[in-house]
Amino acid sequence: QSQFVESGGGLVQPGGSLRLSCAASGFTLENYVIGWFRQAPGKEREGVSHISSIDDSTYYADSVKGRFTISRDGAKNTVYLQMNSLKPEDTAVYYCAATPFSITTMTVDLFYFWGQGTQVTVSS
Numbered sequence: 001q002s003q004f005v006e007s008g009g010g011l012v013q014p015g016g017s018l019r020l021s022c023a024a025s026g027f028t029l030e031n032y033v034i035g036w037f038r039q040a041p042g043k044e045r046e047g048v049s050h051i052s053s054i055d056d057s058t059y060y061a062d063s064v065k066g067r068f069t070i071s072r073d074g075a076k077n078t079v080y081l082q083m084n085s086l087k088p089e090d091t092a093v094y095y096c097a098a099t100p101f102s103i104t105t106m107t108v109d110l111f112y113f114w115g116q117g118t119q120v121t122v123s124s
Contacts, residue, residue: 002024002026002027003113003114003115004022004024004096004098004113004114005023005025005116006022006094006096006115006117007020007023008021008118010120012122013123014087014088014124015086016086017083017084017085017086019080020080020094020118020120021078022034022078022096023076023078024077024078024079024098027113029077029079029098030053031054032098032100033050033052033099033100034051034079034098035047035049035050035097035111036050036070036079037096037097037106038090038093040089040091043092045095046106047061047105048060048063048064048068048081049061049070050070050106051071053074063089067083067086068081069081069084070082083120088122089122090120090122091120091121091123093118094117094118094119094120095115095117096115097111097113098111098112099111099112
C-alpha cells in the first residue's frame, strides 16, 4: 500500500521548534509535488507548504512564511518540515501527501497517499 508515514509531532511551548518527517512507503517521491497540510479541530484541512521533487521549488502559506522550512531527501524518500517560532494557532494534526500535477493552489482533492498525520500542540 502506497502512503506516507508522518512523525515528529508533539507538545511544544510557544516560540519553540519541531521537525516533522514524512516518509514515503511503497512509492518513490520522484516526479511528485509533496505537500504538508494541517487540520485543526473544527476547521478544514489547509495547505501549509509544498516542494517539487523535479526542481525543488517551494511554496509556503502566508501564515507560516519565514517560520517553516520544507526540504526533502531523495535518498531517504522523505520530506521534512522544520517549524520554528511556533504559535498556539499552529496547533493541528499535520499530514503530508503528494500530487503528480503541476499545481497553483494546494487543493486537497488533487493530493494522494495521505498518511495518518502527526499531532502538533503548541501550548504553555
